[in-house]
Amino acid sequence: MSQARVVETDVLVIGGGIAGCFAAIKAKEQGLDVTIVDKAYAGKSGSSIAAGGWWMVFNPEWGHDHDASMEDVTVNGEYLNNRDWDEIILKEAWATYRDLVSWGVEFPVASDKIEGYWDTYFTGPRAARAPNLPWGIVPLRHRKTSPVLRTQAEKVGIKIVDRIMITDLLKQDGKMVGAVGFSYDTGDLHVFKAKATITSGGNNCFRSPGFHTACLTGDAEAMAYRAGAEITGKEFPDTHFNLANYPAWKSNAELYAAYMYFTDAEGESINGTVGFDLFMEFAVHAGRGPVIWDLDAAAPGDVEAMREYVRKRANPVEAERIGLDYTRGGKYPCIGGSAAGVSSQQTSGVWVVDTKCATSLPGLYAAGDSCGARVCGASHRGPGFGVTGAAVTGKRAGLGAAEYALQAEKPVTDEKELARLKELIYAPAQRRSGFSPRWVTQVLQNTMIPYFILYIKHGERLQAALTIVEFMRDHLVPKLMAKDPHELRLTHETANMVLNAEMILRASLFRTESRGLHYREDYPRRDDPTWLAWTKVKKKQGRMNILKEPVPREWWPDLFKPYQQRYPERFPRE
Amino acid sequence: MSSENALETDVLVIGGGIAGCFAAIKAKEQGLDVTIVDKAYAGKSGASIAAQIFWMVFNPEWTDNFDELMDTFVKSGEYINNRDWCEVILKDSLAIYQDMVAWGVEFHPDWSECIHMFPPFTGIRPKFRKAAPVLRKQAEKVGVKIIDRVMCTDLLKQDGKIVGAIGFSYDTGDLYVFKAKATVLTAGGSSYKPPQFAMRSITGDGEGMAYRAGAEITGKEFLTTFPTIASYPLWGRVTWGYLNLFPRFATDGEGNRALPFSDYLEPGPEGFRREWKLNWEFLVHAGRGPILWDLTPVTDDDIKEAQRAETKSGYRAIEHERIGLDLNQRGKIPIAGGPAGYSQAGQAGVWVHDTKCTTSLPGLYAAGDCGGTRYNGSFLTNPGLGTSGSAVTGRRAGGAAAEYALQVEKPVIAKEEIGRLKKLVYASAERKSGFSPRWVTQLLQNTMMPYFILYIRHGERLQAALTMVEFLRDHLVPKLTAKDPHELRLAHETKNMVLSAEMMLRSSLFRTESRGLHYREDYPRRDDPTWLAWTKVKDERGRMKVSREPVPKEWWPDLSKPYEERYDLRFPGEFVE
Amino acid sequence: MSIERIDPELCTGCGICVNSCPMDVIRMDEKGEKAIIKYPEECMCCDYCELDCPVDAIYVSPEKYAPLMVSWC
C-alpha cells in the first residue's frame, strides 16, 4: 500500500460525469494538458449514468420563448434562482445538445420528431399533464449519454484515471493546486498536481435505496468545504419516491410521468406535479399514508402509454422481475426517501462567484451538481435542467479553469501539507480498532432518512438529529477503521456523508421559513424579504459557520403583489 | 371482529411466565377462581422460556453464607437494593426449588457442578425449555384457567380500584373483558424487539398498562446488556450456548483481552463472575471495538468441555452448524450489542410498596420482570436472580392478591369505561390510513438501540432521542394502523414500546449520576447521598412526571468510607493505573 | 436488494462489469479469470453490471431488505 503516484497536469477534473467530461473537453480545446480522475469509471458513474430522462434545450426556432422561460424558472424557483445563470443556461443549452449529436449520442427519437414528443408520449388519461414548458426537452436513452462523452474525452486526448477516490484538495499559498486520493484496488496514494482544478464530483446521498446514486457521497462539497470554500443550498432536498417493496426499481419513469395516479390510503386521489415536490410527504405526515400508486384505476390508454415508455426507453425485464403487469392493475404502496440525501439539482453546491464557475478559492472551479450556481432556486424545475445544467456549467468551468491555468505557474506542492493529507487518507487503515463504516453509515441513515427529518422539518427535530450527527462527527468518524482499500473508500465516504448531514441540518435550521422544497412545520410560510436570500456554510476555526447571502433586489418579486400571487404553490394549511 | 367475551374470575393473572404461574398456583391454594391470560401460549413465551442458564437457590445445607449473599446484593446493587426483598428472595428460594422438583421440572443431570457456577450464589440449572412449560402444566393441574393468545391492552379501573383487564384475541379479533376482584400483573419486562435474546414478545405491556392506569414505574434507567454474534444477531442462543467460553476469549480490536469489567476491577479471580455488563460498551465507545470472540487460543479440551456442557443443557448443535460456527476452526468472531431495552426482575417495573407486591393501585399486584421490587438495585447482581426472583415475587403476589380478593366484593364495572377502553383497543384497526406499526417500531429501534443512547449515555443525546420519541408518541402512535388482528397486536406493542422508551429516557435524564448499569458520560461518578434514591415515573394529567424516592438511611453505605471502598467497580475515567 | 449471483460458467472474464459498478462490489478473482461478488454490502441494485455483461452472467435481485440495527459493530 501507499506507494505514491504523482500525476502532473494543467487542469485536473475531479469526477467524470456529464459536467466533468464537458469541462475537460472544453479545457482541452484551449490546448492544455487535462486529466479526469474518477472514483469509479468515468462516464459510467454518478447521476449522469443514472439519468435517463430529458435534455433541456432552448431554441427560438423551435418556438421557445425567452421571457416566458425566465418567468417560469423564477416563479418555480421561488425567486432564489440566479437569473444570470438562467440566461446562460438558456443561451448555451442548444450548443450542448449539438455537441451530443456531433459526438454520436443516440436518442430514442429522431431530432425532427423531438418537438412535441412529450405530448405525444404521455398520452394516457392519467399521464402527467405535459407542463406547457416554454423550452424544449430532448428525450435521452438510459445509459447512452455519458459513456459517449467519455469516449469523446478520450478521443481529444484527455487522460482518464479511473477507480481513484479523491479525498482532499491540495492547497498552496491559498491557491488550489490539485488533489490527493488513493486507489481502492491497490491502496496506492495518488497525487495530482495541477495549475487549476475543477470539482465535478456530483451530489450527495445517504446511500439511499433508490435513484442509483449510492456512489455519490457528497465528496466534492466535503472536500471543498474542508479547503475553505462556501457551500450553498443544502436545505433543499430531492424528493424522489419509489415503490415500497422495490425501492431500487429503475424503470420508475412510469411513476413519474406515464401514469401519475396516486391515492392516499383511503383511496382519495392526491395531486402532485411531476413528482419533484413534497405532496406525498404532506399526505403521509397528515396520517393519510401509505400513498398508493393505483394501477387499478389505469385506463387502456394509460396501460398503452406505460408499455410504450418501457418499449422505447427502459428495460422491460425490470417490470417482469417485480411481477408488474400493467394490464393486471394492482395497488402499489410508495415510499419516500428514495433519493435521501440528494440535494435538489442545480441548487446546492460549491458557491461560485462568477459565471465562469470560479469559487472563492483561487484555482478551484465547480461544475455540475456540485456547482452552487443556483440555476433552479428553491425548487427543481422539472426535467432537463440537471443534465443540461451540468453540461453548461461544465463547459464554463472548463473554460474558466483553462484561462486561469494559462496564467498560473506550475505549482510547487508543500511536502508538509502532502504528508498531512496522506496521513488523513490512511488513518482509518492504520486503526485496528474503532467503528466500522457500514455501521456508522447505518446509524446516519437511521438518523437522517425518516421523512420527519429530511422533508417535513421542525426545529426541534432538526436539532435532535444534529445532536446525533455531531456525536457521530466528534466521536465515531475520528475512529472509523478500514480493513482493506475498499473499506478505506467507505470510511472516507462515511465521513463525507456525516459532514453533508451536518450541512443539511444546519442550513435547514437556519432558514426559518418554508420555501420550495424546504418545508418547516414551525415556519410554514415564505418569509419575504428576510429569506429572499441564499444560505452558505463555511468552515471557520474548525466549526461550521452559516451565512446568509441576500438575493439582489432587482430579482425580488413584486412585494406589493399578494402572497398568493407570488407563490402559486401552497404549503399545508395555506 | 369484536364479538365480546366477558369473563369473571377472582384473581386475574396477566402473563403466564414463571412469575405468572407461581402467582396463579399460589392464589389457587386459597380456594379461589384463578385465570391466567397470556398474549402467547402461557409457559412458552416471554423471558421464562428463553432463560437457560441458572436458577438461584439458597439452601443452608449447601452453603451457609446468608450474610455474604446479602452483602453481595448490596455491594453490586450499589446500595439501592430493597434489602427487604433481597432477604425474601433468598429465604423463599428453597421452597420454590422444592416445588419445582415436586412438579417434575427436569434439571441438568449433573447439577451438583452447577451449584457453584456463579459464586457466592448457588443454584441449579433446569434444562433448556423445560421449566416454564412444567409450571403451566402444574397450574392447569390445580385448576387454574388459562386463556392463551389474548393480548391484554389495558387494566380496568372502577372507583380507583383495579378490577380486571381488557384485551383481544389476535386470532379472531374478539374482545375480551376480564372482571376480577384482584389482578396480578406478570406480563414481563420491556424491550424494543431486539435482534437477540429471543424475546420479541416482550414489549413492556405490563408497565404500559399499569402506567396508563396511574401506577408508578421505577428503575427504567437500568438495563440489561448482553452481546450477540454480529453477523447473526438473531442467533442469541449460540452465544448463550458457549457462554463459559465467552469471558475468557473476548478481545478488543487490538487483540487485548477484553474481560468484562476487568479493566475497571482489580483482576481477581472473581473478576468476571459479576457478569460482563457495560465493559464492552466502554471499550467500544473508547474506540477499541470491535469486540471479538477470539477462538484462536482455545484448546481442544476447552472445546470438548464446551460441547459437553452444550449437550447437557439440551441445545441443539444444529444452530451452530447453520451459521457455520465450528469451534475447531477457531477464528475471530465479531460481537455486537444485544437485548435492547430489556431489564430484569428486581431492576425495573411497577413500583411495589411492600414484600407482598402491592402497588399504589388497590387491587393490582406486580411481580416478575414487571414488578418493581428493586432487589437487584442498580445492577444485575447475579444471573440466577431473574428466574428465582420472578418465582418468589410471583408467589408473593399471588398470595397477596388472593388475600385481597377474599375481602372484596364482586366488581361492577361501568359500561362507559368498557366502551372507552374498547374504542382504544380497536382504534388502529378502524383507521384505514396512517403509519404501519412495523415501520414505527423500526424507527424506535433506530432511535434507541445505538449503544450511545442505550448504554453510554449523555444528557444531550438522551434529550435528542427524547425529542424523536416524543414525536413518535404525539404524531405517529396516534395514527398507527392495523390491517388485521395480528397487526392490531403489533400496534399495541409499538405503542407500549414507545412509552417504555420515553420512561427510559426520562429516568436516565433524571438520574444525574452514574451507578451500576446506568452510565452517564456527563455525570460519570456515583453521587452519594443525593442519588441513594430510586426514580419513579408516573402519569400526571397526561404528562410523564419523574420523581425521586430516597433509599432508607439505614440502607446507605457508610459515607465516611472513601468512595473507592464503597464502590469497587470503576467507571471509565475512575480507573487508576 | 442486491446482486445475487455471477454465473461462473457463463462469465468470460472480460472485466466489463467491474468498471460498470460504481460501488466496487465486483472484482476479478485472484487469477483474474472470473468476476466475483466481493463486497455485496455496497450494492445499490442499479443493474448496471447486469445490463453491461455481454453474456448475461449476472443477476440482480430487486427485493427489499433492511439491515437490522444492532447496538454497535
Ligand SMILES: Cc1cc2nc3c(=O)[nH]c(=O)nc-3n(C[C@H](O)[C@H](O)[C@H](O)COP(=O)(O)OP(=O)(O)OC[C@H]3O[C@@H](n4cnc5c(N)ncnc54)[C@H](O)[C@@H]3O)c2cc1C
Ligand atoms: C436517476 C436519475 C435521473 C435523472 N434524470 C434526469 C433527467 O431526466 N434530466 C435531467 O436534466 N437531470 C436528471 N438527473 C440529474 C442529472 O443526472 C444530474 O444533474 C447530472 O447528471 C449531474 O452531472 P454531474 O457530472 O455534475 O455529476 P455526476 O454525474 O454525479 O458525476 C460525478 C462523478 O464524480 C465521481 N466522483 C464522485 N466523488 C468522487 C471522488 N471523491 N473522487 C473522484 N471522483 C468522484 C463520480 O464517480 C461520478 O463519475 C437525474 C439524476 C438521477 C440520479
Ligand SMILES: Cc1cc2nc3c(=O)[nH]c(=O)nc-3n(C[C@H](O)[C@H](O)[C@H](O)COP(=O)(O)OP(=O)(O)OC[C@H]3O[C@@H](n4cnc5c(N)ncnc54)[C@H](O)[C@@H]3O)c2cc1C
Ligand atoms: C434469553 C434470556 C436468558 C435468561 N437467562 C436467565 C438465567 O439464566 N437466570 C435467571 O435467573 N434469569 C434469566 N433470565 C431472566 C429471567 O428469564 C426472567 O427474569 C424471568 O423469566 C421473568 O419471568 P416473568 O414471568 O416475570 O416474565 P416472562 O417470562 O417474560 O413472562 C411474561 C409473560 O407475559 C405474557 N405477556 C406479555 N404481554 C402480555 C399482554 N399484553 N397480555 C397478556 N400476556 C402478556 C408473555 O407472553 C409471557 O408469557 C433470562 C432472560 C432471557 C430473556
Ligand code: SF4
Ligand atoms: S461482464 Fe459478464 S462476462 Fe464480463 S467479467 Fe463480468 S460477469 Fe464475466
Ligand code: SF4
Ligand atoms: S447492481 Fe449496481 S451496485 Fe450492484 S453490483 Fe451491479 S453495478 Fe454494482
